[in-house]
Amino acid sequence: MGDGSRRHDLVIIGGGVGGLVTASVAGQLGLDVVLIEREPNLGGDCLHYGCVPSKTLIRSAEVARLARDAERFGISVSTVSVDLEKVMDRVRGVIARIQPHDDPERFRGYGVDVRFGTARFLDSHTVDVDGEAIAGRRFVIATGSRPVAPPIPGLEAVDYLTNETVFAEKRLPERLAVLGGGPIGLELAQAFQRLGSQVTVLEMAPQILPREDPEIAASLRDALIAEGLDVRTGVTVDRVDGEAGLHRLHCRAGEQKEIVEADRLLIAAGRSPNTDALDLDRAGVANDRAGIRVDARMRTTAKHIFACGDVCGPYPFTHMAEYQAGIIIANAIFRVPKKADYRVVPWVTYTDPEVAHVGLTEQQALDQGLAVQIARFPFGEVDRALAEGSEHGLAKLVVHKGRLVGASMVGAHAGELIHELVLAMQARLKIGQIAAAIHAYPTLAQIHRRAVNSLYSPKLFAPGTRRLVHWINRLLP
16 A cells, blocks of 8 residues: 555546646646556557547548549549458557557656556545555546447347447458447448448437537438448337347337348447546545536536546547646646636547538527528539539538527538638637638638628629619719
8 A cells, every 4th residue: 555645736547638638738847747547558548449540440441432433533443352450450550650649658758657557536635546545636537438338138148349349350241230320330330331341320319410410410321321321310229139240130210120130230329438436426526427527617526626528528529638638737737717618619520521510500509599690502512522523511601690600511521621610710700701711722611711602692692782883883983
């Protein structure tokens, strides 16, 4: 048992993005910092099971898709063969290249005491790490979340995949069933479809991507179906059975029942915050199924204990954990009472076409009683999209009193394009300033200018404006 009488300035539990950002700043500022991670390496879910491996897999799948579709671009490719084991080797290779950024020695060089083990609170100022008591003045909980399986009878008896295990696959399944039509499920479903599997997506909600604008989600669904995915919504899985190499999902959609058979089953139907092992009650930290309860300064109900990332929400994104870590740094290290502001939070689903969103949807704005204008513009009328053969999708802007309150896009590189709109919302720009900015031609970013101009065109070419122009040109030399 260690000496718990020594109080470290800051004890951080969790070595993902939120914990690492906080630890690096605190350590380099000279604080006495302990970082505790229960996994054998740093980096968290994003590096090992989430953002990095999934986007690497998606890129390989995109290459396979382009090769098969090469004839459309005037190029002949004789055969396309996919070796899933080599694809996953590349995934691991990319992780290995990024891993040095999260090397424990790097953080030890900042003065951070990096420990590997499982932490649980003994009281509000002490944690036990595998038998050693570690005391701290302030704490940060950044333990993330994990995939959870829905309570479907028979599921526990079959061998299913999650985002934590799918990247270890070596054989491409002929038929893959994906339970869940959210971002993780759709990204992996499309990737496996493009690599050569026949994929069926089963989503309980009435639409895929339930948090997105229905118009945007419907456009993506059309694109996925056109690629060959079997996308089903409003589906309940009553039970699962099967044997080695065969899964049977007994499904129900209204009164219609059907059995979906697949060689492999991927569960992407939700996540749960990693709080079970922490003994939060001993620290006076309130939590529930949604995670740890925090205020706008990221403080828990024990004010010297902070939390960030998936473990507290409200958004399960790596960039949100990083943002919230910055709020903690202001409050816990610099003692500046900074509050989190979620007015402008972008997110992206990395399907093809991509889906990107920031702010309010049209319905959310109407629910708040806002009188809004909706600007739409299709990718199919943007010259660069036509040149690239990526004309599917649209941009949809939600405007209130001349300013953006939200935007949603489905289209090529939407995840990159959304940031012009993020900046416009953050700076509270008038939409006319977007239209007035010179956009290089030919770029996909012209879609922003043209979407805004679609609101001005009816007024610009209205009869009253035409009469005004007529008289100006008659009266002035």
